[in-house]
Structure formats: structure tokens, C-alpha cells
Amino acid sequence: MHLLTGPTFRHNSLLWRILAAGVLLAPRAWPQAAHSTTEASVGRAAQQSVRPPIGTVSTEPAESLTLEKALALAEEHNPQLKAAAAMARGAKASITTASAYPNPEFTTFAGRQYRRLPGAEPGLLQHYSVEQQVELPSVRKSRILTAELGRQSSRFGLEEARLGVRAGVKRAFYLVLRRRAELELARENLRLVEDLRRRIQIQVEVGEAAKLELVRSDAETATARVLANSAQLRLLNATTALRTAIGAPVAGEVAPQGSLTPQITLPPWQTLLGVVLNEHPMLAQAGSEIERAKARLSNELALRKPQPSLRAEYENQPDLGFFRFGVTLPVPVWNKREGPIAEAEAALEHLRATAEMRRLELTAELERAYGQYEVASQQVASFELGVLKEATAAVDAAEAAFRFGERGIIEVLDAQRVLRTVRQDFLTAQYDVQDALINLEQLRAIAPENHP
Template sequence: MPAGALSIEALQRLGLEANGLVRAAGSQVEVAQAGVVRATAYPNPTVSVIGGPQHPRIPAANPATNTRQVTVSQTIENPFVRSARIGSAEAGVEASRASFHQVRADLAAQLRVRAYELLLRQEIARMEAGVFNLMEEVRRRIQVGVGVGETARFELIRADAEVLNAASRKEAALLNAQRARVALMQFTAGALKPDFAINASLFDPVNLPPLEQLRLEVPAVNPDVLRLEAESEQARLRIDQERASVLPSVDVVYSNYQDAQYTDNRGGLKVTIPLLYQRRGEINAAVADSARVRETLDYRRFEIGQLLESAWQGLQIAQRRVEMFEGGIIKEAENALQIAQAAYRFGERPLIEVLDTQRVLRGILAESLQARFDLQAAAAEIDRLRAYYPGEQAQE
């Protein structure tokens, strides 16, 4: 493994720090927190100043004077409206924070899957390179045999075709590996160097809690569920806020009037009574929105439970396939190829049997690598559902 190779956790941490979508989701949390500051603010008083000259109707008896009137009005906020508004804003913060965690969990899972896909493509490229080298060696031997008259020229033509086919597969495998590398660099927003290496393997063990524990854990920690729970609470508090708004609102008013002869101080209350319209439209809309969020939450809980069951079944299937291939299938295919090669060298079997045996082994090896990739992908999906990615949690 080259120096500076990144582990899966380090790769996740790098991507979470560099990806712009994660930073944008973090900014949404700050926006929601600013909404709490706005919700807790008290209403500002209103001050009006009116002044001007006063001209009497009989100027000789009463000379002109200046008048001034200052009026201060302060709204006394409804405590029920205020409490519901603040609670709604705080629930909005929790919803934004849950969305932020969801973005991070999704990206961490994608980074993990893409990293193992790169490892899969690199393993396939190495396998195809080995097949190409083997076919080159077989062709060389056939060419020697044709030169001394021991082998028919038809065998050489067939060997040439197989070498070209192996070269084409080798080139395609290398291009697929390069494409997987570019995709991984895209998810990290270019933070990775072009020649980066990953300190991981498709043979890495998968450690997950038992299914029964996951069934209890995932609905309690899944960010999407937490977001909908916060939105449900926010919608409920919005209903309380709209219903509390029906209560009369009160403004305290103080007025000071001065002219040449009088100084007048007055205080009082201004009460707004909702007689003609009692916000039925706003209340009904809040009730309907609360029902919508609640139904979405119930469905999402069920859906996430089913996604967990599906991912777990995929994990078990991949595990069984890995055990099946490692239980003897690969070894038997390798032995069959060795026997076919030995028989061909002694002239007991034709070249076609060697090629067929080699194709069988190549297919088994490819399926074995794909099964290991499927195992890692299923584990990444389960970790995504439970928002678990050790590298980021350790960083916090």
C-alpha cells in the first residue's frame, strides 16, 4: 500500500469537509437558528411626533403658538402566541439539523460505496491483465508449435483472436477503474489528488449489530424520521399559534400634548378584537398541514423499516455468495484450469477446452468480487439508514 493512502473513514471525513452540499445544509441550520432569535424578539415600540404652529381665529386676542404631540405605543404580546412561535422556530432548528445529518449520512454512504467500487474495478482490471498475460503465453507456445509443425495454424488464428479479446477486456477494465476514480473525486469536490490510493480492500470485514437491535435503533436515529418528527411538532405548534392569535391583542398607548397654555398627558389601551374574522382559514390550513406531516412521518417510518429489511436481506445474500465462492468453487475452477493446461501441453486436450475452462474461472472470480462489493454496499446502506459513519463521529 503506497504511503499516504486513505482509509475509508479518512475518505469520508475528507468528502464531508469538502463537499459543498454539506456546507450548504450546515448553512440552513444557521438560518433556522437565526429564526429562533427572530421569534424570541419582543415587538418594538412605536413613537410618533407631531408638531406645528397654531394660529388663532382672532389673532389680536391670542397670538400664534407652537404645539407638539408625542405618542408612544407598545404592543403587549400574547404569551400563548409567543410561546408557540418560539417552539415552532426551535422545532425548525431541529428539522434543519436532521436534514443536515441526512445529507452527511447520504454522502458518507456514497463515498464508501464509490470507494469499494473503485477497489472492485481495480481488482477486475488486475484479473483481466492476468488473463491477457496468460493468453499471450498460450499464443507464444502455439506459435512455437506451429513453427515446428506440431500444431495446426488454425490454433494460432484462434489464439490470436483470444489475445485480442483479452486485450479489449483489459482496456475496458482499466477505463472502468479510471471512471470510478473520477466519480470518487467528484464526490469529494476535487479534494482528492489524481493519484490517490485507498487503504482498504473488498475483503474488509463487515461488523454490524444484530438485526433486532437495528430494528430498534434505525427508527430512533434515522435523520429523515427525526426531521419529520420535528416538522410534525412545528406544525402542531403552528396550530396553537393560530388559535392563540384569535385572542384579543392589546397595545399600551401614552400621549403627551403641549401648547402655550396646556400640557396634556394621556394613557390608555388599544384592544383589537377579532369579531368579524377569527382566522379560520389559517387554522384550517395549519390543521391540514399537521395531518399531512403526520401521515408522511408514519409512512416514512414504515418505508425505512422496509429499507432496513431489504438491506439486511441483501447483506445476507451477499454473505452467502461470498461463503459459497470461498467454500471451494474458486479452488475447483483453478484446479480445473491447471488440469486443462497440463492436458493441452501433453496434447491430450484441444485449446478450446483450455479457453473454456479459463472463461469459467474468470466468470467465477468476477462474481466473487461482485459478491464482496455487494456485501460492502449493503453494509453502507444500513449505516446510512442509521446515520453511522465512524470517521465523522470521531471528528466531532
Template sequence: MSATLAFAEPTYDLAGLETLAMASSRSVLAARDQITAARHALDSAAAFPNPELEYLSGTARGRNPGAATGDARSLALTQPLDMPWRRTARIGSAEAGLEATTATVRAFEADLLARLRSRYFEVLRREAEVKNAREDVALVESVRSRIALRVETGDAARFELIKADAELLNAQKTAQAAGFRVEQARSQLRQAVGNALPAEFALTGRLGQVPEVPPLASLSQQVGQMSPDLVRARAETVRAQRQLDLERAQRWPSVALKASIDEDPDVRASKLGVVVSIPLWDRRRGPVGEAAAQLARARNELAAQEFSLGQTLEVAYQQYEIAEAMVTALESGIVKQAESALKVAEAAYRFGERGFLDVLDAQRVYRAARAELIAARYELATAWVDIERLRATPGGTKE
């Protein structure tokens, strides 16, 4: 018993896979390092300028008779002043940059989670397909065995056995291909999660387990407030505005306080004054114009992003509603009716009331209905993934 438990496959649900990916993915950790860098950039923007110390030493020689000769030294200290209009704009630009970087990382994480969720449901889809394919093989084998018995007793033509063998080979081929697709989907899921997910694992969810989504009006409000793409676009607009304010503030003269001491063999002079730059030739027309153009670009991109996200959300929500209606119709009637028709055809064939071709037709209808149900459930899950990507729902949480 203990040996069996020791080699049991670890099981994961969707929330567990999301938590595992967020904690171990190197790409996520690398993206989060950008936020650390942006925080340090904010520290740099808030730092005050360092003072400048100047020391000169030389020799003084008198040019007139009797003038003193000896060492000459000077010491000067200059402290640039960080003017409020520049400091405020510079810090504001760095703060907006931090917000934009944080939103960029959130968008990256949302894309990773969307890819992970899509591949998670892909595995569930492929597992459901291989389960149905194996059931189809068992079903065809049972029918084939009955046909073989009837052929041996002379109650059925050998043509029916040949047809049943061909149908069995086709079902076995479909089951084998479905098994390969399961392995491929599992590999893609492990690639999305990372090396922390072992090669052998099991999933506890089912394809039909898709959380409900809020109404479209509520979703639109949430996306408008929480979408990392919109948050990033707004932050970029704010940063462009602060950069324009900073470039305009650069037009004003820069001011620095300066204190100096000059010594020569006869005199020691102490001085205190102000150093002012005169913006005479460079009025910063180029940087100001460039910052204004960047601000206009950021505003246009924000408007385009708002419109694009709104349309994308509507399409995803409509797809969710369509898939939900298809799943309801298939689950409530179509699949059950196809299964009942198959049972009736099999019973009629056993009593000789119908031929083998009628059974095959009923089996094909039943398999097609089950395949449509799996596809509809997967489309429903895919639409949910698209909506959650726009909402940027954090990983490792359950709705």
C-alpha cells in the first residue's frame, strides 16, 4: 500500500496549476524584475543632485618688485538646486513609469495564464475524446462478435462481418490517434506551467466545469477598470504628460549655490554666490515638440485600446453565450436521443428486425453527437479563457 502511494501521480486542478506556474516560471520572475527596476528608477528620480567640490592648487609669483611669492590655493563648493517644478514633473514621470511597468507585467501574467488555461482545457478535451474513442471500440467489438456468431450459424452474410471488421479498424485507429493527441496536449500543458510540473501528473477537473461569467454590463465595467492593457495605456499617457511638463520646465534657468575660498601669499578671500544658467540659445524646442508628439500618440493609443477591448469583450461574450446554448442543447436532448436511437437499433438488430447498416448509422450519429458535445464544451471553456484574459483574473484563485 505504501509503495503504491509513493508512486502515485500527483493530481492538480486548474487553480493549483496556476499557482505553480506563477511561483516557478522563470519568465514570470524575469518580468517581475522589471518592476524592481522601475522602483529603483523612481528612487533615482526622487534623489537630490550631489554637490560639486572643486580644488585648485598652484604657485603665485609676483610680477612687481617686492611682491610676495608662494603657494596659491582655491576651494569651491557648488550645490545645484532641485527646483520644485522640475522635481515634481520628474518624479511624476517615474511614478507613471512604475505604474506602466506594473501593468505590463500584469498583462504578461494574464497572457501566460490564458495560455495555461487553454492548454489545461485542451488536455481535458483530449482525455474526453480518448475515453469516448475507447468506448466506441468496445461497442464496435461487441457488435462485431455478435455478427461473427451469426455468420458462423449462417444467419448473416459474410459481407456484414467484413463491414464490421472495417468499422472496428476505423474505431481502433481513431482511439490510437486520440491517445497521441492526449500526450501532445499534456506536453504543451507542461510547457506552459514549467519544469515544476512533473512529467507524470493527473488532472482532477472535467471539461464541463467552466465557471459562470457576470453579465456583459458588469464585465465591461470590470474590464474598463482592471484590464492591464488599459491601465498601461493610461499610465503611458500620464508619463507622456509628465515628460512634456519636465521638458517645458527645462526652459527655466537652473540655479546653483556656490561658495569658494581663494588663498594666495598675501590675501585670503571667501565668496558666496549664485550660479544661474541663461537659456539664451537653446530653448528646447526639439525636446518639447517631441514630448508633445509622444503625448498625442499615447492619447490616440489609449482611445484605440479602449475601443478594441470593448469589441473584443463583446465577441468573447457572444461566443460564450453561443457555446453555452450549444452545450445545453446537446446535453439535454441531442446526445440522449442519439444514445436511445442506438439502443433501439441494436435491439432491433438482435431480433432480426433491422440490418447491420442501421446499427452502424446509429453508432455514427451517436459518436458525432458526443464529439459535438466535447467540441461545444471546449468552445465554452475557450470563451471563458478569453474573458478572463481581458479581466486579468489572478492565477491560483477559484471563481
């Protein structure tokens, strides 16, 4: 090896500096990619299909899935809705059961009479009897009313289940959009870090940077790769949760098409509270259950009165025949139905307390969702107006200082890490806005058509 000294060394050193500066200045796409706004990244991520999970190879094309299609599939296939619909059909059938009259009882037996006494005629003995219970009108009316109120309650239960399924599908749908945008950010950060590492390696090879800088860039590259793999795993979990929420088999990969950005203007909180308390199916179902408990109590009170049974008998003997008619009336001496009546009264009080508790829970849920929407909307606005720009400007300054040798790689990596954190927080704030809108829709505070 020959050592270069004098003018030759200075000439070669200058040449290497020019080459290194050219390599550093050539690919200007990476800082521009780092400075692109998160909203554009989210929109670009929404146009791309989900990549296969780590360690798997997908041979099927990604299926485009809109929110409307996902909701339609859930309406058709979700087992929770099927279960609620089956309960509604069962409640409808209970009305037929309550309206049925008690069946009559028919009794017959036969025998033979032998002559054992003087004058007795031997021959066949025949006995026939019919008994029909007579329901009191008050008992029948209260029983049918109980069944009808049960059917009404099941309808409200089905509506509440539908709201829950819609909210679950929407929440899972937007979570996939969020995880996919996070994956794009992680992969973009990995590309930037790998590109920066190549430049550091060139600087180390030409003697412009210490080897410690390359070690730091290697560690940052490994961290970025782990973050990208973790983001892909979170996307896989979110996609699985979406399939589960829909409840229908979706062939191939799922590529939800949507955006995290839509927002609406909410009316005052007191206005929304009145809408929730008047229209939420949970409170309507609680009211129906209270009326049903009242009807059940009326039925128990009516059952204290003895219900008569009409009885008719015909008997045929060899030497005579006769017909008898009578009434059977139970006497409430030992059992006056104190227990069933007390149970019905306790059930009524329990349902009244439950309805009040649900009213308080819905009020608290509305207050929480309303506050979450306001705070998240303010965060989104602050990110869009200042924080993203400031983080981007910090990356610009760090990169410029690094190119001119005024700062080391640590400052560039720190600036990029801050920008990545800001963009992640921006995505979280956007998802929080959508989550608050989903909760408000589930509470019936806003109409579904006002929340895409």
C-alpha cells in the first residue's frame, strides 16, 4: 500500500469529498417523502392494498371493501344479529302460546258387573267424563299482554344489537385504515433510515465520518425494521378483527377503502342528550320490560282468584244409565300465591332501578363521546396547523446541517424520530375522532347518514 502525500493526497481527498457530496445531494426524494403530510399518506395508504403478513405469501388478489359493503355483509351474516332476530321470532310465537285456550280433559273407562246380589244385572260398565277449565278474563288478558310486551321488548333488543354490530364493524373498519397508514409510515421510515445508512457507510469508507456513526445508523435501521414488522402484525390483527365483526367469510385479502378525515359539526350537548334519552332502544327496551313486569304482576294477582272447571260425566250400567254435570272449584286455603306475587313485585322494582342505571350510563357515555370528539378534533386541527409543519422544518434543518457537516447523524435521527411520532399521534387523533363519531351514532345522538 502506498501512502499519498503532498498535492496528490490533497487532490484525491478533494475528489472523494466531491463524490460524497454528490451522493448525499443526489437523492432528494427521501427528505421530501419524510416531509409529506400524514393526511396525504393516509389517503395514499387507502388507495393501496394490504400487503401479505410476515412469513406468508398471498396468491389471491385483494378484495376492495367499502364501508357500505361491510355493513351490508354484517347485516346479512353477523351471528349476533341472527341470534337477536331469532329471539324476536320466539317472542312473537309466545303471543300465540299465551292466546291458546286450555285443552279439555276426556276420561273414559270400562268394566264388567257380575251378579253378586239378588236383582243385580250382570253386564258391561261404561264411564265417560269431560272436564274443561274456564279461564278468568283477567288472567287471560294479563297473560297475553305480557307476551305482547315481550315481543315489543325483543324488537328494541334487535335494534340495539344492530346498533352494536354497526358500531363494531365501523370501528374495526377504521382501525384497519389506521393500521395500514401506520404500516406505510413505518415502511417509509425504514426506507429513509436505510438510505441514510448507505450514505453514512460511504462517508465512513472515505474517512469523512467515524465508524461509530455507522454503528448508530445500523442500530436505527434494525429498530426501524422491527417497527415495520410490528406495524404489519398490528394490521394483520386489525384485519382479522374486521372479518370477525362482519361475521361473513371474505375471500382473499381485504383492502378497505376509506378515509380517516371526515368530520361533522355537532349540536349542543343538551340537544344530543334529549335525543339519546328519547330514541335510544336500550331505554325503550327498559320501558317495555317495566310494563311487561307490571303485566306479569297483574297476572299473578289475577291467579289468586280460583279458576273453575266444568265437568260432565256419563255412566252406563246394565240396568241403568245416568248423566252428571258439575263444577270443580279450587279453594285457596294453603297456597294464596304470596310467593309469586312478591317475586313479581321485586322483579318490577329491579327493572325500574335497572332502567335508571341505564339512563345514567347513557348520559355518561354521551358526555364521554362528546368530550372525546371535541378534544380529538382540536388535536387534529393543531397537528394540521402547526405541529406537523414544525416537525418537518426540524427535519429539514437537521438534514441541512448534516450535509454541511455541522451536525452528526444523531440530530438527523432524532428529528426523524420526532416527525414519525408526530405523524403517529396525528393518525391516533384522526382515529379518535372517528371513534367518537361511532360512539355518538351508537348512542343514537347522530343519524347514520351524518356519519360516513
